[in-house]
Amino acid sequence: MFVLANLIDASATVIYYLLTIYMWIIIIRSLISWVNPDPYNPIVRFLYQATEPVLYPIRRRLPFMGGIDLSPIIVLLIIIFLQVFLVKTLNELALRLRIGG
Numbered sequence: 001m002f003v004l005a006n007l008i009d010a011s012a013t014v015i016y017y018l019l020t021i022y023m024w025i026i027i028i029r030s031l032i033s034w035v036n037p038d039p040y041n042p043i044v045r046f047l048y049q050a051t052e053p054v055l056y057p058i059r060r061r062l063p064f065m066g067g068i069d070l071s072p073i074i075v076l077l078i079i080i081f082l083q084v085f086l087v088k089t090l091n092e093l094a095l096r097l098r099i100g101g
Contacts, residue, residue, distance in 0.1 A: 005097035012090035016083055023079045025050055030072045051075075 029047040037044045051072075059071040 001097050001100070005094040008090050008097065009094035012087045012094065015090070016087045019079050019083050019087075022050075023076060026055075026072050026075055026079075033069070 025047060029051045032044060032047060039045070054075055055069075055071045058074050059069060062070055062074070
């Protein structure tokens with residue numbers, strides 16, 4: 001059982017770091033949107049390509065707020081929820097498998 005516990009624990013850690021990296025990508029994209037970025041810059045293109053598939057469906061469902069895009073805030077809240085709920089649940093499951101209870 002310790003192998004399964006280690007696998008679950010490692011998966012939780014990888015998920016946590018991937019969510020953290022994506023959270024920073026969302027934050028950087030939001031900050032860059034405040035200035036007039038060069039749309040042909042490879043970094044700007046990467047940021048838009050990495051975030052638009054997640055932001056667009058949320059943006060489409062939100063009411064128009066006078067030019068204020070709240071979709072990054074919603075995505076950040078979802079990421080924080082996943083970090084708190086999913087990762088902690090996986091860590092707790094791994095711990096219970098290790099102690100046998």
